[in-house]
Amino acid sequence: MRTIRSIVIPVCATIVLAAISAKAEGLSLGSKIPDSTVKMKNVDGKDISIADVAGPKGTLVVFTCNHCPFAKAWQSRLVEIGNAYQAKGVGVIAVNPNDPTSYEEDSYAVMQERVKENGEQFPYVVDGTSNVARDFGASKTPEAFLFDKDGKLVYHGAIDDDRDASKVTKHYLHDALDELLGGQAVQMSETKSVGCGIKFRPKA
Amino acid sequence: MNRKYARVLLVAMLAAAVSCEGKPKPISTDQVHVTPVKAEDVMRIVREPGAKAVLVNMWATWCGPCREEFPDLIRLARKYQGQGLRVVLVSNDDEDQMPAIKKFLAEQGVDLPTYLKGEKDMPFINGIDTRWTGSLPATFIYDGGGKLKEFWEGQGSYALFEEKVKPLLNK
Numbered sequence: 431m432r433t434i435r436s437i438v439i440p441v442c443a444t445i446v447l448a449a450i451s452a453k454a455e456g457l458s459l460g461s462k463i464p465d466s467t468v469k470m471k472n473v474d475g476k477d478i479s480i481a482d483v484a485g486p487k488g489t490l491v492v493f494t495c496n497h498c499p500f501a502k503a504w505q506s507r508l509v510e511i512g513n514a515y516q517a518k519g520v521g522v523i524a525v526n527p528n529d530p531t532s533y534e535e536d537s538y539a540v541m542q543e544r545v546k547e548n549g550e551q552f553p554y555v556v557d558g559t560s561n562v563a564r565d566f567g568a569s570k571t572p573e574a575f576l577f578d579k580d581g582k583l584v585y586h587g588a589i590d591d592d593r594d595a596s597k598v599t600k601h602y603l604h605d606a607l608d609e610l611l612g613g614q615a616v617q618m619s620e621t622k623s624v625g626c627g628i629k630f631r632p633k634a
Numbered sequence: 635m636n637r638k639y640a641r642v643l644l645v646a647m648l649a650a651a652v653s654c655e656g657k658p659k660p661i662s663t664d665q666v667h668v669t670p671v672k673a674e675d676v677m678r679i680v681r682e683p684g685a686k687a688v689l690v691n692m693w694a695t696w697c698g699p700c701r702e703e704f705p706d707l708i709r710l711a712r713k714y715q716g717q718g719l720r721v722v723l724v725s726n727d728d729e730d731q732m733p734a735i736k737k738f739l740a741e742q743g744v745d746l747p748t749y750l751k752g753e754k755d756m757p758f759i760n761g762i763d764t765r766w767t768g769s770l771p772a773t774f775i776y777d778g779g780g781k782l783k784e785f786w787e788g789q790g791s792y793a794l795f796e797e798k799v800k801p802l803l804n805k
Contacts, residue, residue: 570769623755627769
């Protein structure tokens with residue numbers, strides 16, 4: 431009995447820890463778009479990849495989902511930014527990496543409803559293995575990755591500095607997009623916000 | 635009372651206490667304490683002398699895995715606080731969620747001091763630890779000297795918390 435407690439429990443604990451901390455480090459600035467040709471199912475039923483939507487001026491990939499209250503808090507700002515900058519030549523794609531068995535609300539059907547409600551004019555796709563999120567080193571929703579016209583990472587992190595839209599003082603993603611379009615270096619290139627941990631599907 | 639019945643009653647009470655171990659014992663929201671803090675305040679609490687191990691847990695009322703691991707954290711705190719474990723629970727909810735925070739803490743029977751993130755996300759996250767991405771839940775374990783020994787993002791378990799904390803308490 432003592433052997434079981436002194437061996438089995440620490441082994442189980444170590445396995446739990448390994449499982450939850452074993453993920454890629456966040457992408458470093460200058461990295462190329464991971465998994466750019468991986469096809470993901472869009473809310474309109476078509477399979478598309480990040481490369482399919484890459485824009486002449488750059489590409490914005492945002493990991494988001496349906497259930498997370500933080501993703502919801504930033505949703506309308508994300509739609510506004512996505513629609514506006516897509517029109518300016520930045521490819522935009524929202525990716526849901528979550529396992530819907532963790533939260534039913536993260537299902538494909540609810541994604542389709544949300545797009546109708548929110549009015550986004552860019553794709554909202556399912557990362558069906560959660561591996562795209564893994565390869566980006568994404569850890570939470572929402573989390574944004576902005577790449578330049580050559581597919582190199584120039585901004586990673588939050589949409590802005592406050593989940594409450596009325597208290598925003600720093601428009602991180604907006605500013606990064608403007609700097610990118612203006613041919614300037616992005617000043618605040620890595621930011622953070624509190625968010626819901628991604629509910630990764632088990633590795634195949 | 636007859637000695638035999640007293641003994642039976644005592645055994646019954648002990649049995650009830652043992653079987654209830656691990657289940658939260660709800661308290662009133664008046665007994666719950668939540669203080670807004672900045673990262674520097676959290677780190678000051680971590681470094682306060684008197685603990686052999688300090689476990690900081692970042693959670694929020696809306697975070698499913700946070701709520702699931704919470705009873706294990708409380709059970710750990712109750713078991714080891716007398717042996718030098720300080721458990722620092724920090725809600726990352728908005729202040730307008732205070733009623734929900736207190737309700738949840740009361741249901742979990744948490745009468746120890748707890749905290750609420752009281753500054754913008756980025757300075758808070760980086761002020762705690764630059765390796766923390768801001769994902770919830772997140773757990774940080776420090777030794778008695780305030781040195782970080784373990785850190786992870788994602789749901790933990792009683793076995794994991796205990797395994798990481800015990801070696802520090804045994805020193």
